[in-house]
Amino acid sequence: GAGVSQTPSNxxxxxxxxxxxxxxxxxxxxxxxxxxxxLGQGPEFLIYFQGTGAADxxxxxxDRFFAVxxxxxxxxLKIQRTxxxxxxxxxxxxxLSGGGVVYGYTFGSGTRLTVV
Amino acid sequence: xxxxxxxxxxxxxxxxSSVINCTYTDxxxxxxxxxKQEPGAGLQLLTYIFxxxxxxxxxxxxxxxxxxxxxxxxxxADTQTGDSAIYFCAETLNDYKLSxxxxxxxxxRA
Numbered sequence: 001g002a003g004v005s006q007t008p009s010n011x012x013x014x015x016x017x018x019x020x021x022x023x024x025x026x027x028x029x030x031x032x033x034x035x036x037x038x039l040g041q042g043p044e045f046l047i048y049f050q051g052t053g054a055a056d057x058x059x060x061x062x063d064r065f066f067a068v069x070x071x072x073x074x075x076x077l078k079i080q081r082t083x084x085x086x087x088x089x090x091x092x093x094x095x096l097s098g099g100g101v102v103y104g105y106t107f108g109s110g111t112r113l114t115v116v
Numbered sequence: 117x118x119x120x121x122x123x124x125x126x127x128x129x130x131x132x133s134s135v136i137n138c139t140y141t142d143x144x145x146x147x148x149x150x151x152k153q154e155p156g157a158g159l160q161l162l163t164y165i166f167x168x169x170x171x172x173x174x175x176x177x178x179x180x181x182x183x184x185x186x187x188x189x190x191x192x193a194d195t196q197t198g199d200s201a202i203y204f205c206a207e208t209l210n211d212y213k214l215s216x217x218x219x220x221x222x223x224x225r226a
Contacts, residue, residue: 004158031212042120042204042216043159056213091158095212105214107158 002026004108006092012114013082021077021111025094032075033105034067035091043091049075082115089113120217122205127223134192136220138205141186145207148181149214150190153202162190162203192222200224 005024013019025032031050035043036059045059051072060066064082069075079086089110096104119141128134140148146167151159165172165179165188172179178191192199202219209215 033212035214040218042206042218043214044216045209045213048212093159104161107160109156109158 006108010112023075023092029094031095033093037089084115087115122217122220134195136190138188140207149206151204197224
């Protein structure tokens, strides 16, 4: 597609539930990134995919968070047993190749997750 | 918390210049960025500067880099109402990871 698409744009869930957030990167972009932006803060790195594999998942806060990219295109961020502290905007970005700092990132509009 | 620091708010009169300041921490950062975020929208890359440059100008935007003090600034000339947004400074931690500041909310008043 023309840009990075994230769905849903808004998600409200109850504490303890499971959620999936989807990211559809720009066609042909091999690198994909997830960031989390809490209220009043800048985005924080979660995970980086190069193709199908997670090259760096050091930013995932705990084992309730998991992300996949099975065919090297669409990615899904999965959160189990959601907690109120997980409420944030989850941003996805893609770049033409790894090394987004050179090739440039394109960010999606994000999914606003609210855990009640 | 972030290692990149920015002032949180800036109010500027329409037509004046805005200057947003940022202090970063990693002297090995190869690129430094300014992103703009409007309500309900994703991050839009405004401009970037390579670490071996002192200044970069792009139309109404001027970026100044002081590597010795690890200080980055963004000047917006002739600020317009459409410039009202949150501006994020970001440094590169490696060739794929960015570290962002908390953002500066710029309000343009008539």
